[in-house]
Amino acid sequence: MENTTIQPNDILTKAETLRGTLSTSFRDEIVKSLYSEAEHIARRAVKTAKEKKYDLDQKIDRLVTSPITGLPIMLILLGIIIWLTVSGANIFSNAIANVLFGIGDWGRAFFNQIGMPWWITGFLWDGVYLGLAWVVSVMLPPMAIFFPAFTFLEDLGYLPRVAFNLDWLFKKTGAHGKQSLTMAMGFGCNAAGVVATRVIDSPRERLIAILTNNFVPCNGRFPTLIMLATVFVAAAFPPALTSFIAAGTVVSVVLIGVAFTFLMSWLLSKTILKGEASAFTLELPPYRRPNVMRILYTSLIDRTIFVLWRAMQTAAPAGAIIWILANIHVGDSNLARMIADWLNPFGLLLGLDGVILLAYIIAIPANEIVVPTMMMVYMGAGMMVNGPGTSAGIFDLLVHGHGWTMLTAVNLMLFALLHNPCATTIITIYKETKSYKWATVSVLITLGTAFLVTFLTASFARLMGWVI
Amino acid sequence: MTSKKTTPPTEHCDSCPAFYNLEQMGFKIGNFDRVVALAGNPNTGKSTLFNALTGLKQHTGNWPGKTVTRAEGGYQFNGVRYKLVDLPGTYSLLSASQDEEVARDFILFGQPDCTIVVTDATALERNLNLVMQVMEITDKVVVAINLMDEAKRKGFEVDARSLSRDLGIPAVPVTARTGDGIHTLLATVADVISGDIKTKPLRVEGTPEFQKAVNELVPMIEQIAPGIPNARWLAIRLLDGDSKVQQALLSGDLAQRVERQKQADAQFSRKMSVEGRQ
Numbered sequence: 001m002e003n004t005t006i007q008p009n010d011i012l013t014k015a016e017t018l019r020g021t022l023s024t025s026f027r028d029e030i031v032k033s034l035y036s037e038a039e040h041i042a043r044r045a046v047k048t049a050k051e052k053k054y055d056l057d058q059k060i061d062r063l064v065t066s067p068i069t070g071l072p073i074m075l076i077l078l079g080i081i082i083w084l085t086v087s088g089a090n091i092f093s094n095a096i097a098n099v100l101f102g103i104g105d106w107g108r109a110f111f112n113q114i115g116m117p118w119w120i121t122g123f124l125w126d127g128v129y130l131g132l133a134w135v136v137s138v139m140l141p142p143m144a145i146f147f148p149a150f151t152f153l154e155d156l157g158y159l160p161r162v163a164f165n166l167d168w169l170f171k172k173t174g175a176h177g178k179q180s181l182t183m184a185m186g187f188g189c190n191a192a193g194v195v196a197t198r199v200i201d202s203p204r205e206r207l208i209a210i211l212t213n214n215f216v217p218c219n220g221r222f223p224t225l226i227m228l229a230t231v232f233v234a235a236a237f238p239p240a241l242t243s244f245i246a247a248g249t250v251v252s253v254v255l256i257g258v259a260f261t262f263l264m265s266w267l268l269s270k271t272i273l274k275g276e277a278s279a280f281t282l283e284l285p286p287y288r289r290p291n292v293m294r295i296l297y298t299s300l301i302d303r304t305i306f307v308l309w310r311a312m313q314t315a316a317p318a319g320a321i322i323w324i325l326a327n328i329h330v331g332d333s334n335l336a337r338m339i340a341d342w343l344n345p346f347g348l349l350l351g352l353d354g355v356i357l358l359a360y361i362i363a364i365p366a367n368e369i370v371v372p373t374m375m376m377v378y379m380g381a382g383m384m385v386n387g388p389g390t391s392a393g394i395f396d397l398l399v400h401g402h403g404w405t406m407l408t409a410v411n412l413m414l415f416a417l418l419h420n421p422c423a424t425t426i427i428t429i430y431k432e433t434k435s436y437k438w439a440t441v442s443v444l445i446t447l448g449t450a451f452l453v454t455f456l457t458a459s460f461a462r463l464m465g466w467v468i
Numbered sequence: 469m470t471s472k473k474t475t476p477p478t479e480h481c482d483s484c485p486a487f488y489n490l491e492q493m494g495f496k497i498g499n500f501d502r503v504v505a506l507a508g509n510p511n512t513g514k515s516t517l518f519n520a521l522t523g524l525k526q527h528t529g530n531w532p533g534k535t536v537t538r539a540e541g542g543y544q545f546n547g548v549r550y551k552l553v554d555l556p557g558t559y560s561l562l563s564a565s566q567d568e569e570v571a572r573d574f575i576l577f578g579q580p581d582c583t584i585v586v587t588d589a590t591a592l593e594r595n596l597n598l599v600m601q602v603m604e605i606t607d608k609v610v611v612a613i614n615l616m617d618e619a620k621r622k623g624f625e626v627d628a629r630s631l632s633r634d635l636g637i638p639a640v641p642v643t644a645r646t647g648d649g650i651h652t653l654l655a656t657v658a659d660v661i662s663g664d665i666k667t668k669p670l671r672v673e674g675t676p677e678f679q680k681a682v683n684e685l686v687p688m689i690e691q692i693a694p695g696i697p698n699a700r701w702l703a704i705r706l707l708d709g710d711s712k713v714q715q716a717l718l719s720g721d722l723a724q725r726v727e728r729q730k731q732a733d734a735q736f737s738r739k740m741s742v743e744g745r746q
Contacts, residue, residue, distance in 0.1 A: 008717045011688050015706040018681035026678055027708050033672050034600055041634040042593035047625040198566040285511045286590065286618060291645070 057286055061161070070165040077158070078254065081149045083247035086226055089141035090243070094390045097137040104129055123323055130379070131319020134372035135311045139223040143307060146222055147299035150188065155290035159184050173262050174269030175212075176205035183209075183261055186216040188303070190421055191428040193218075198432075204275045208268050210429055211442050214421040215260040215449075217253070220307050220368030224416050225250050227371060231391050231398075232409035249413075257417050260449065307368075310424075314366035315373070321362055322376045336377060350451065351411035351458030351467075355402070360415075365423045370416060378402055407467045411454045418450035490654065491544040492523025500542060500551040502661055505578065507571055507602060508586035509595050510557030513614045515539070517586060517644035518554040521654075538570055545654045553580065559594075561601045575605055579697055581661045582608045584653070589619035589626045589641070596635075603637065603669035605701045610656050611639040617646070636668040681707055693722045 023029070063069055104125055111121040153159065162184050167177030178200050186193030193213040200206040217225060229249035234242040269275060325336035333341075336358065344354030359374035360367065378397060398404040420443045421429065430439040461467050506514045518524065522541030539554040555574055556567035575583055585602050587595035592613070603609055613626050631639040638656045642649035659665040673679060685703035690696060702722070705713040716722045 006688050006691050008692060008720065008722075011685065011692065011706065011717060012714060014688060015685060015703075015709075018684060019707055019709070021677050022675070022681060022707070023677075026674070030672055030674055030678075030704075033674075035597060037670070037672065038596035038600060039593055041631065042596055044634060045627045045631040046592055047627065048623060201566075288618070 060287065064158075064161050065164045070161075074162060074165060075251065077153065079247055079251050081146065081153075082226070082250045083243060084149060085142050085146045085222075086230060086246045086250070087243040088145040089223075089226060090230065090391070092141040092144070093137060096141060097133075097390050097393075100133040100137055104133055119327070122327065123320060127320045127323030128316045129319070130376055131315040131317075131322070131372065132312055134319075134375050135315040135369055136308065138227055138372050138375075139220075139311055139368075140304070140308055142223040142226045143219065143304045144300065147219065147303045148295055150219075151295045151299040151303070152290050155288065155295060157285045157287045160285060169262060170265065173266035174275065175208045175265040176200045176202060179205070179209040179212075179265070182213060183216055183258070186213045186218060188219055189307075190214050190216075190218045191425045194425060194428045194432055202275075204269075204273050207433065207438065208265050208273055210432060211268060211438070211445060212261045212264045214425060214442065214446050215264065215418065216257045217417055218368070219303065220311065220366070220422070221416055222250075224368065224371045225253050225413055227394075228409050228413050228416075229253075231394050232404070232406060235391075235395060236406065253413050253417055256414070260418065264445065264449070311366055311369050311372075314363065315369050318362050318369065318373050319376055322373070326377075340377065349458065350415070350454040351407045351461065352415065352454065353402070353408065356408075356412060356415075360419070367419065367422050371412075405467050407458060407461045411457055414457065415450050415454050418446060418453055420447045420450075490521070490651070492521065500549045502548060502550045502581045503553065503578070504550050504657060505553045505555060505574055505580035505583045506586060507555050507575060507583055507598070508557060508612075508614075509559055509588065509591075509598055512557065512586045512588040512595065513644045514554055514557060514586045517584075517612065517614065517642070517650075518552060520644050520647055520650060521552055538574065543654075545658060548658065550657075553578070559598060561598070561605070575602060576698055576701070580606075580608070582610060582657050584610050584612050584657065586612045586614050586644075589613045589615045590622055590624060592626060592631075599635065600670070600672070603635070604671060604704070605698045607667050607669055608660055609637045609667065609669065610653065610660055611635065611637060612644075612649075612653055613639055613641045614644050616641045616648070617643045634670065636670045638665055638667070678707075689722075692717070696722065 064073055107129065108121055108125045111125065159181065163178070163180035166180035166183075170177050170179045179197075181199065182193050182196045185196040190213050193216075194210050197206045197209040197213070200209055226246065229246040230242070233249045234246040237245045322336060325339070326334050328335040330338060340354035340358045342354065343357040347353040347355075347357045355377045356370070356374050359377050360370050362377075363369045363373040375394070375397070378401065398408075420426070426439055426443060429442050430436065433439065506518055508514050518539065518541060521543045523543075524539070524541045538556065541552050541554075543550050543552060553574060555571040558568040558571045560568070561572045561575070574580070583602055583606060585595075585599045587599065599609070599611055611631065613628060613631070616626065619626060626641060628639045628641045638660065640649055640653045640656050642653050644650070656665065660667060674682075682700060682703045685706060686699045689699040689702055689706075693699075696702070702713055706717070713722075
């Protein structure tokens with residue numbers, strides 16, 4: 001029986017010989033007969049009544065994906081969503097901030113009344129609770145409006161049209177056309193965008209898509225952009241225009257992010273990831289009537305609560321750390337102030353300041369909470385404000401209390417757009433590439449870009465004499 | 469089709485959950501009796517069907533390529549517990565991108581008791597290519613003709629009986645979004661698994677030389693990888709010179725493949741039930 005044992009090689013040789021007995025195009029013949037069989041069966045089973053109604057989808061598509069009207073329509077839709085978010089969030093933001101910070105005042109007073117030691121009161125209410133209050137009041141309102149609107153477009157079937165409009169640009173940069181789809185996913189969540197790159201079969205093009213995904217702001221970073229655009233940029237214009245200016249600013253920031261995606265994809269495919277773009281087909285699904293209940297569920301439970309919960313988990317310890325740093329006194333200063341002072345020269349070089357960099361370092365695990373963390377450092381450093389959390393309160397605190405200029409706001413927006421991926425995304429990149437090297441490269445590329453761009457804008461603004 | 473004891477008396481029973489003893493079991497898939505895979509082209513509504521059956525809220529989206537990993541959930545139907553595996557959408561089982569490989573490996577080596585291929589009623593011809601490729605791999609296939617409402621709106625009519633007859637496997641019209649036809653689908657799946665419905669999948673026969681070549685290779689493959697469920701398909705792939713299959717064969721991987729996939733599945737299920745989300 002021994003000599004009948006088959007070795008793997010025997011099978012391969014056998015297959016090789018047998019292949020010789022077949023006509024060279026046998027594979028094509030099989031595929032062809034498969035296709036023609038499918039065609040026959042389908043023709044027998046499907047009855048087409050009339051060629052009607054069919055063309056409404058096509059008419060819309062001709063408009064939405066046309067080389068002339070496609071991109072403007074895309075921008076208008078993005079503008080509308082962001083404008084809705086900006087003007088809607090404004091209404092809720094102040095109310096939520098008033099309630100949450102009111103509860104904080106009440107809690108602090110209550111703890112004082114029952115004679116709690118100062119450090120317990122401080123740690124809990126000025127540290128942990130304040131961190132949570134900032135995150136909720138800055139992030140919740142925009143998310144609760146932006147997510148349902150985004151999910152609506154997704155369910156409608158608009159995302160593949162976006163991909164269709166942009167894929168030729170990606171191909172020009174040497175990247176895969178489907179990167180337009182993974183980039184669109186990145187607006188939802190960069191970690192999800194990185195996972196979505198699995199639809200790209202070329203490893204080279206997939207890496208480009210992974211490394212550049214972070215250049216579009218995720219849902220977690222939108223609130224920061226919206227808040228900065230509303231409180232600072234728009235504040236320089238007449239009140240009637242505020243919401244439009246703010247929305248326009250955010251759209252511009254998004255476009256800058258897309259521009260950097262193209263630029264970096266092009267650079268990568270010309271340097272460390274050389275190669276040609278491969279061809280692919282992209283299917284445009286039919287438009288479908290979105291299901292309202294499911295949109296609300298997905299966007300509010302799966303996305304809003306999920307993102308908010310994640311932010312809160314980082315904000316609570318971040319608040320605690322800031323409170324501790326601000327309450328360890330060294331001479332007549334404290335640790336938080338000392339670190340911020342030490343970082344300050346570097347921060348100023350980038351058009352930011354030491355406190356922003358300190359907040360950024362503390363918030364590394366979930367860097368979409370940079371702005372809330374920064375607020376806590378400013379307040380933790382001993383500043384009291386009127387109406388914290390409201391637009392006026394924030395403006396007052398930053399501009400009058402800490403010397404912010406338009407440059408600080410603009411550069412912080414650029415920094416938030418370009419800086420390194422959050423911890424979850426970095427871990428996802430490592431998991432998807434199974435390589436520490438590429439995970440590190442993704443951090444270096446983004447961080448390097450963020451430093452370089454903010455440094456250049458700051459230098460330019462100073463050179464022009466706009467700021468000191 | 470043979471008469472089925474589980475078939476409801478009227479069509480209206482389809483929309484009545486009390487009638488068909490469907491219990492959505494969400495992530496509770498620790499103990500299951502049967503494994504059912506959901507395959508199909510991208511954007512045909514696999515995840516929508518998955519959610520309707522399991523009661524889970526796997527994110528659905530109207531764009532191809534949304535599901536790149538697989539999701540698992542459970543449902544109970546007429547007292548039998550099923551584990552349902554939602555696979556990434558794929559046009560073909562022959563190509564190489566990662567999401568498509570997930571689907572192919574599961575159908576090949578995961579040994580599902582039945583595979584539901586979800587098809588888009590408005591683009592049946594293109595969808596049938598995948599159906600026929602899955603039929604090459606396994607006998608236990610049911611076609612779900614989804615998006616019947618959309619087809620109707622566009623003026624199509626799909627004759628499920630003609631399709632069943634031609635393919636040699638049951639084809640069930642459904643509208644996953646509203647739940648229409650789901651009961652019939654589940655009853656059909658149950659009957660295919662139990663053998664009450666005998667399938668006779670249409671397969672491309674090819675030339676006599678081709679048939680002879682396949683028939684010579686199949687016993688050799690079965691000898692080297694005992695218990696491999698799809699020797700015929702692998703034989704065709706080898707004749708075609710598929711380098712991945714060749715490599716798997718040489719490294720002895722093929723022989724362990726079935727075992728490995730089982731372990732991977734068990735591990736995945738454990739992870740799902742612990743974490744509750746992917």
